[in-house]
Amino acid sequence: MSRRLFIAVFERGEDLLAAVRASRARGLKVHEVFTPYPVRGLEEALELKQSRLPWVCLGFALGAAIAMLTFQVWAMTIDWPINVGGKPWNALPAFVPAKFEMMVLAGSVSVFIAFLLASRLFPGKRSRLIVPGVTDDKFALVLEEADASFDPEEIAKMCEGFNVVRVEERLAETEDS
């Protein structure tokens, strides 16, 4: 079964934000919103959950720190002990800088890769813009038919109040990007 979508295009972030709030107040299902820049307040209006990416970052950073510290202690005390300036073999404070750098490196690289995976962004992916201009100056609100409250004419009338520039009805394609 193909779902019906209703697309409303705005030219100002504030208008989009207001339209999102109004749609949600009417019980309409917001399929997705496309914006050229992160509009402030939209995540609250859409009630998006806090991303779990910080946990990925924390996990990999701690893992790398522990791994690096273990490696340094093993290399410097067990595998090939070197006496440097009479310091003890497991000179832990001296191991901190390299450990710290590996921690930051692992945290950054992992969160970057996790972000790309979670957002399904990869080189060579074909971008399909919902309407032309959403990477420039257009803000698109996509509503999805969920129940009887989805009445395109009613919605179009509602969007009029928010300086909508274009409305469109479309059948949802199978792909979801």
Place this chain on the structure above:
Amino acid sequence: MAERAKPAAVPLVLGDKTPGQVTADITRALERRPGFLWWAAFVPSVAALAVGVAAVVYLLRTGVGVWGINTTVPWGFDITNFVFWIGIGHAGTFISAILYLFRQKWRTSVNRSAEAMTIIAVTCAGIFPMIHMGRVWFFYWMFPYPNTRGPLWLNFESPLVWDVFAILTYFTVSLIFWYVGLIPDLATVRDRTRSRVKRFLFGVFSLGWSGRFRVWHRYETVYLLLAGLATALVISVHTIVSWDFATTVIPGWHTTIFPPYFVTGAIFSGMAMVLTLMLIARKVMGLEAYITRRHVDPMCKVVIVASGLVALAYVTEFFTALYSGNPTEAFAFVNRALGPLGWGFWIMVACNVLIPQLFWIKKVRSTFLLVFVISILINVGMWFERFVIIVATLQRGYLPSSWATYVPTSVEIATLVGSFGLFFTAFLLFARFLPVIAIAEVKGVLGTSRAKGGGPR
């Protein structure tokens, strides 16, 4: 209501731009052929780069004997340049990460080029320790890899090893941070450009970005995390660089003030370099409406603060040395100011402490030509700071019988010139082919300069 009542001062972006105009203005600079000014900057830069390449090739074919360093002064121009360039990079991270955490909106026009500057400066910096090794083809010995010599691991207690980790991490994280910021803008350019080659390349690198808000939401989390990590990183990197000096037992270097002293010095010199570059980019790329007094002014103020901190470090260092009652330590500092390289010390004081005080005057901060000249003088001063710390200290060590002089050879000077060539060549290419200003971020701050409910449609 309080927000509305407050009149918007000078807007961040001039001319009441709409998001569409922002896209048009910034991408136009990429579409049109570069003007005379761009070529006038590019050609000398490439020439300087060529000089540097020739010097490095000659060095690698002959050996580090072509430099003026000797057993008393084993670190000369090379390490000076290394510390100088690493320091330049720091302001890029300062602007993009630390100011992001502090929600300073003026950073949006300058952060992209400041981040590019960081990456280029770190590349310039990385070249110097590499060529200093003499046998650069054994660079991989710096990594702990399983080898047939034992395996013999690294000495993890050495600051020089810490440096390898610090600088490579700094380079990688800066690159990721810069690239993450670029993705949405690459998509903007992809969707506008008429050139097929560009559409293909920008298409590949924009990773199929489509402006989906769920992705934006995640993106902002990642950006914040990277900013936080980069902030910790930037402080650690120059701290580790300062440990290259502070962990030795050389009088004048073996002090605990070095980490904060180096970090503030780095941000100071980098801020000056950002000013230099922004004022160049503004003219060369025609971005007068985007880089305004509202951006130059706070940067000048940061320079005043950093200059004060650097001055405080100089004074503290001197006071501690003289007050310590340690004759070698006291001598090291008297020698810095009054010894054979005293002129370098006074250039440093004049450029880093005295001249930046002109920024207290509003007229100076708003005269861009003066700002440009002062920013260059600060960079001269900061280069001399490193030169004085390194060479003036090494020249006069514990043993008067080993005192020596150091005179740079033409190869060393050519390498320094070449590093500037690389820096400006890479920056001009960046300004030519990539959006110099973070388009999406600037669009986000337009609202602050327009009345809340209205603004031009």
